[in-house]
Structure formats: structure tokens, C-alpha cells
Amino acid sequence: MTPEALRLLLLADTHVPRRARDLPDAVWSAVDAADVVVHAGDWVDIALLDALEARSTRLVACYGNNDGPALRSRLPLVAHAELGGLRVGVVHETGQAAGREARCDAAHPGLDLLVFGHSHIPWDSTTPAGMRLLNPGSPTDRRRQPTCTYVTATASGGRLGDVVLHRLPVR
Known part of the structure; x- marks a missing residue:
């Protein structure tokens, strides 16, 4: 990692406190180590948003289909940010897996990276236009x-690197 590289943590579908009382300790440690936390929706409770805003250096996030009016009033449907020279979008839903790459190219032109959630299924692919699609799965509901x-x-110099899917121990 170059000195100017931003350390990213990608989350989605935390469903706190519906699926878990809190994030696992390993995720909180990753929050502390990250320069930017990216969350692709389905928080469920605004208390987790407050906690992540208080604990993280920077948060880029959207709301999901399970998020009520309090979360929707503070978060966009689609978030955008420039991170280490990457044009990043964050959205909860991208539809079914079949045709996802073409759909995302059409719906989110000009992005280098689109982080999404909803399925709880990790996903890593690249669209025909060269956009990277990443779904981190869920840290609380497998x-x-x-x-x-x-x-x-x-993220550094407009490039995404060191992408690692972390698997948590089954509780």
C-alpha cells in the first residue's frame, strides 16, 4: 500500500439490531483501521449510523429497503464520492444477478466502482464499461x-487495490 492510499471498509446489510445486537468486534476493528467506511444500506436502526459517524473518519453511505424514514432523511438512495481518485457510487439494490453488469453500466455511468448490497451474497465483477461491482455481503446475517x-x-491514484473478502467465524 502506498502512503497516500486510502484504506476502505465496505459494509452492507448490517440489520442491527434486527439480526444482531451490534457489529462483530472484527468489524469495529476494521472501522477503526479504515480511512473511509462505505455502507450500502439496510442499517435498520439509526443508532448504528450515529455510532459509525462518531467512530469513523469518513462515511459514504446510502439507505436500503429495510431503512425507515429517520435513516432515509439522513442518507441518499445513491451516494457518490471520489476516493483516492476513484469515482465511487453506493446503492443498496442492483436487481437480479443475471444482467447486472449491463444494468449497472446503464444506471451508473462514469463510475469506477459501485458498492451494493441487498442480497447478502458477496459479489465481485467488472462491467463491460470497466466499472468494478462489489457487494461485501453481510457481517451479521449470512x-x-x-x-x-x-x-x-x-484506493489510490484512481485504482482499487488489495480487495479482500473477510469471512467471520460462525456464531
């Missing part, structure tokens, strides 16, 4: 996945 997950990465 659903049909073997483990709960989140993603860390770096």
Missing part, C-alpha cells in the same frame, strides 16, 4: 452463505 462477510480494499 442467510444462505457459509459465513458472514465484509470487504476491505485500498
Whole structure:
């Protein structure tokens, strides 16, 4: 990692306190280590938004389909940011897996990276236009996945690097 690289933490579908009372300790440690926390919606409770805003250096986030009026009043449907020279978008839903890349190119032109959630299924692909699509899964609700997950990465000089899917121990 170059000295100017931003350390990113990608989260989605935390569902606190519906699916878990809090984020796992490993995720809070990742929050503390990150320069930017990116959250792709389905917070459920505004208390987690408040906690992440208080604890993280920078937060880029959107709301999800399970987020009520209090969260929707503070978060956009789609968030945009420039992170380490990358044009980043954050959205909760991108629709079904089939055709996702073409749909995202049409719906989110000009982005280098689109972070999304909703499915709780980790996803990493690149669209025909060259946009990277990342879904970090869920750190609290694995659903049909073997483990709960989140993603860390770096951004520097307009490039995404060091993308790692972290698998949490099953509780």
C-alpha cells in the first residue's frame, strides 16, 4: 500500500439490531483501521449510523429497503464520492444477478466502482464499461452463505487495490 492510499471498509446489510445486537468486534476493528467506511444500506436502526459517524473518519453511505424514514432523511438512495481518485457510487439494490453488469453500466455511468448490497451474497465483477461491482455481503446475517462477510480494499491514484473478502467465524 502506498502512503497516500486510502484504506476502505465496505459494509452492507448490517440489520442491527434486527439480526444482531451490534457489529462483530472484527468489524469495529476494521472501522477503526479504515480511512473511509462505505455502507450500502439496510442499517435498520439509526443508532448504528450515529455510532459509525462518531467512530469513523469518513462515511459514504446510502439507505436500503429495510431503512425507515429517520435513516432515509439522513442518507441518499445513491451516494457518490471520489476516493483516492476513484469515482465511487453506493446503492443498496442492483436487481437480479443475471444482467447486472449491463444494468449497472446503464444506471451508473462514469463510475469506477459501485458498492451494493441487498442480497447478502458477496459479489465481485467488472462491467463491460470497466466499472468494478462489489457487494461485501453481510457481517451479521449470512442467510444462505457459509459465513458472514465484509470487504476491505485500498484506493489510490484512481485504482482499487488489495480487495479482500473477510469471512467471520460462525456464531
